[in-house]
Structure formats: structure tokens, C-alpha cells
Amino acid sequence: MKLRGGLALIKATWLSWMQVRSFFFLLAxxxxxxxxxxxFVWSTAAGSGTVGGMTRxxxxxxxxxxxxxxxxxxSQTNWTVGDxxxxxxxxxxxxRPLSPVFDALSSEVAGKVVYLTFVVxxxxxxxxxxxxxxxxxxxxALAFVPxxxxxxxxxxxxxxxxxxxxxxxxxxxxxxxxxxxxxxLLAGQVAPTVLLPGxxxxxALVLPFRYMVGFPVEVLSGQLDRVGLAVGFAxxxxxxxxxxxxxxxxxxxxxxxxSAVGG
Amino acid sequence: MQYLRMVRLFISTAIQNMLAYRLxxxxxxxxxxxxxxxxxxxxxxxxxxxxxxxxxxxSSTLGLLGTYLTLGALRRxxxxxxxxALAGMDGEIWTGKFDYTLLRPVDVQFLxxxxxxxxxxxxxxxxxxxxxxAAGVRLGHTMTFADVLSFLVAxxxxxxxxxxxxxxxxxxxxxxPGFLYTWLFNALFQxxxxxxxxxxxxLRLVLTWVVPVGIxxxxxxxxxxxxxxxxxLAGSLALAVVLFAVATVLFRTGLRRYASASS
Numbered sequence: 001m002k003l004r005g006g007l008a009l010i011k012a013t014w015l016s017w018m019q020v021r022s023f024f025f026l027l028a029x030x031x032x033x034x035x036x037x038x039x040f041v042w043s044t045a046a047g048s049g050t051v052g053g054m055t056r057x058x059x060x061x062x063x064x065x066x067x068x069x070x071x072x073x074x075s076q077t078n079w080t081v082g083d084x085x086x087x088x089x090x091x092x093x094x095x096r097p098l099s100p101v102f103d104a105l106s107s108e109v110a111g112k113v114v115y116l117t118f119v120v121x122x123x124x125x126x127x128x129x130x131x132x133x134x135x136x137x138x139x140x141a142l143a144f145v146p147x148x149x150x151x152x153x154x155x156x157x158x159x160x161x162x163x164x165x166x167x168x169x170x171x172x173x174x175x176x177x178x179x180x181x182x183x184x185l186l187a188g189q190v191a192p193t194v195l196l197p198g199x200x201x202x203x204a205l206v207l208p209f210r211y212m213v214g215f216p217v218e219v220l221s222g223q224l225d226r227v228g229l230a231v232g233f234a235x236x237x238x239x240x241x242x243x244x245x246x247x248x249x250x251x252x253x254x255x256x257x258x259s260a261v262g263g
Numbered sequence: 264m265q266y267l268r269m270v271r272l273f274i275s276t277a278i279q280n281m282l283a284y285r286l287x288x289x290x291x292x293x294x295x296x297x298x299x300x301x302x303x304x305x306x307x308x309x310x311x312x313x314x315x316x317x318x319x320x321x322s323s324t325l326g327l328l329g330t331y332l333t334l335g336a337l338r339r340x341x342x343x344x345x346x347x348a349l350a351g352m353d354g355e356i357w358t359g360k361f362d363y364t365l366l367r368p369v370d371v372q373f374l375x376x377x378x379x380x381x382x383x384x385x386x387x388x389x390x391x392x393x394x395x396x397a398a399g400v401r402l403g404h405t406m407t408f409a410d411v412l413s414f415l416v417a418x419x420x421x422x423x424x425x426x427x428x429x430x431x432x433x434x435x436x437x438x439x440p441g442f443l444y445t446w447l448f449n450a451l452f453q454x455x456x457x458x459x460x461x462x463x464x465x466l467r468l469v470l471t472w473v474v475p476v477g478i479x480x481x482x483x484x485x486x487x488x489x490x491x492x493x494x495x496l497a498g499s500l501a502l503a504v505v506l507f508a509v510a511t512v513l514f515r516t517g518l519r520r521y522a523s524a525s526s
Contacts, residue, residue, distance in 0.1 A: 022442065023443065026442075026443055026446050026447060026450075027446075029447070029450055030446060030449060030450040033450045033451075033453050033454065034453060037453065037454060037456070037457060038305075040457075040461060040462045040463060040466065041309060041316075041457055041461050042309075044316055044317065044461045044462070044463070045309065045312065045313045045316045045461075051312050051313060052312055130463075170286075171286055171290055174290045174293055174294075177293070177294055177297060178293065178297065181297040181298075181300070181301050184301050184305075185301055185304060185305075190301070190304070190305045190308055191305075191308045191309070191312075195308070195312055196308060197307075197308065197311045200304075200308070
């Protein structure tokens, strides 16, 4: 069974990643900083009043959730796919009786567990210090779970497809940097989507990036009404379909083009 | 004199090295434009919502961003590459390649700090300078010769503080090889992109007294907007001198612990 092999690989990778925790904790720390900066800046801006209808406590809650969601959906493995293709590491992956995407998925799961053992406690401590205010409703909490799952799938497949362009171009990594920049601007990190000025907000609502990070955060922090929720999920599923098709097309064409180097 | 000649040689080697990889120029240009663009847009978004935060306006915060980008560019140009090669991932202290540095009849700290140059960082320098000039124009007050001079002194002491902290962080590798202190510094350095005054009290204390990354950008930005007390400038200079001395002692003490690797 392919699935059993996949699960074994996931377990092996996870155990080996836990061995070198301090390195991954450091990475996770680095990724926490940008949202943390905007948490402080916006909550200072709000002071004891409100900015764009959000209070200081609201900003703190929004950004603390964002730190966790960002870590949950960030596909760090996409950065290594290019190297695997360039240096011929793909050879041995292709020989396995399961799709190489499982290799990336196993690193994903392993990474998530290691990173979250760092990020969750730190966020909890920050929550105690900074006193966020979260009006949690059952509907929002229930909608949050599929929103995060879809966001992760979208971000992973989107990044994986971009990384697979390494079959054609040696420097496809540059596109991942571009994606990270767009996520920074449009996925609710620099500011919650509602606070973005006109053009940026429209771009954020239409392009896929908000649905990789910002959308689930907005869901949990209760910024969306019933319509906003429905439209958001529609966009999320739509973009996920696009990403899935893109992945399949690029993967098939790429593997046919791949001529093993080294190995 | 001999040292200046060596620096010239280092630079010309770096330029030859750079010319060998022409595609890298475009990739690097993309990265520079991304960090410049996201930085500026982030500030614009923030001040689209509020007029001023704790006395910082759009113009003065842009001045600070310009300082941050300029400092980052200078670091990438000539301090960063060498110290990253020394203490970064698979650094020379970890692999034992540091032996080759020690064997040369030149000052070790000099060689370890400025051996490698990254000429592509000049792009960042141009963009950072552009933001500084734009901010200066927006601030609107005519800068006297004394203003320009105090800005340059503040910037120079910022560079010295940056170098000292980076050297100190790199030197810690002698005590715990393999831990990526320079990455830890990267994470903290990002905090310097906003004025320390925008962070909560405890963090402001950390960024001023423990790891003074806040001073590096806040002081020159104050000089740019013309409200820098002479005492602060003197303090920043004194801090630069003290930190430089402490970092040098730390580096030399660490050096004695170095026992090579492999072989």
C-alpha cells in the first residue's frame, strides 16, 4: 500500500527532525518576528482608542493567531525542492514506489510538529503578557479548522508548483521569494485586510495570497460576517482547484523533461 | 597602508566573482526591489490609518526605514558575508577552515571581518539612499551642514554598533559551535525597521540596552528630522566605541578556545 509507505516515511522524517530541534526553533523564531513587529506597531498605534475599528486587544489577538496560522501553513520544504531537482536528488525519490510529493509532505508534517512545539508555547506566553481579546463564537471556531486546512493545502501546492519550475529554470527560487513578499503584503501580515488601502485591498481579496494566511485568522478573530465567510471559502476552494491543476500539469511535463544529473 | 591594499584586492576579487554569475544580478535586483517595496508599502499602509504614532510621522518613519535599508546594505556589502562564512551555516569555525585564516600573517579579526565582499549590495545601498533622500525632502526643513554632519556621525556609529554586535554574536560560536548566532541576530535586527518608541516598554529596554539594535536606526533617523539632542549623539558614539572594544575582547578570548576541527 502506498499510503503505508508514506506514513512510515512521515514518521521517520519527523523523528529525525526532532533530533536537531535547536536549529528549527531558531528558524521558527525568525519567522515569528515580522508578525510580532506588526503586532507591536499596530497595538501602539491603537493605544487606548481604535484604528480602523480595531482595539489594541483586537490587534494582539489577530496577530497572535496569525503567528500560529502562518507557521501552520508555511511550506518551508518548497525551498528545498529546487535543490533536489538540480542536484539530482530527485533520482532516488523517483525510484521509490510512491510519488515524490510524499517526500515533501513528510518534511511538511515533521516540520509542523517541530516548529509548533516552539511557536505554541511562545505564543501562549505572549498571550499572557499582552492580554489579547478574542470574541470566540462556535461558528467561527468551527469554520476556522477547514479554513486553516485549505489555507495550508493552497500554500503548499502553490509553492510546490512554483518550486517545480526548477525543472526548466535553475533559479526558480526567486519566484518563491516573490511569493513570500506578496504574502507579506496581501495575506494580512503587514495589516489586517480590512485596513489595507483601496487597490491593495482589492488585490488581497481577489488574489490567492489572503487565502493562505489571512483568511483563517480573520475567521477566528470574528472579522467576517456570514457572507464574508461564504465568499472567502469559495475563493479558497477556487484557488485550491487552480493550484491542484497547475501542480498536476507542471509535474507531468516536468518529470518528462527531467534528465537526471548526478544522483 | 598594507591593509588598504588588501581591502582593494578583496573588492576586486569579489567583483570578478560576481561577474561570473550574471543571472545572479537579476535575482539580486529582484530581492533588493522586494525588500525595498515591501518596506515602503508597509510604512505607507500604517500611516494611511494614523497621522502619527508617539511623535513619529510618515516622513520621519520613512527616514528611519531609509536608515535601516542603508545599514542592511552596508552589512551585506562588507561585514555580513565574512562573518556569515565564519559563524553561519557550515561556518569555518565549525568545519575547521578557519585554520587558513589563522595561518595568514595578518590580523585575524581584520581578515575574519572584511575578507568577503558582496558588490551586489550596492543596489540596496542605492535604494536605501533613495528612501533617505525622499524622507529628507518630505520632512521639508532645510538641513544645515551641521545637520548633515550629525546624521553622518550617527550613521557611522550605527554601522560600528552593527559590526560590534555582529562580531560579538559570531564570537559566541567559539563557545557553542554549530549554533547559528548570526541567524538569531538577523531575527532581532528586523526589529530595527521601526522606531524603538513604537514598542512596549520592556522590549524598548531590551532593544536599547541588551541588544542595542534600536539605537542603530533610531538615532540617525532623529538626526534626519532635526530633533537629535547632542547628548544622544555623543551617547551613541560612546556606545559604539564601548561595544567595539567589548566585541573585540570577546572575539579574541573566543579565539583562544578554537581548537580546529577534523584533521
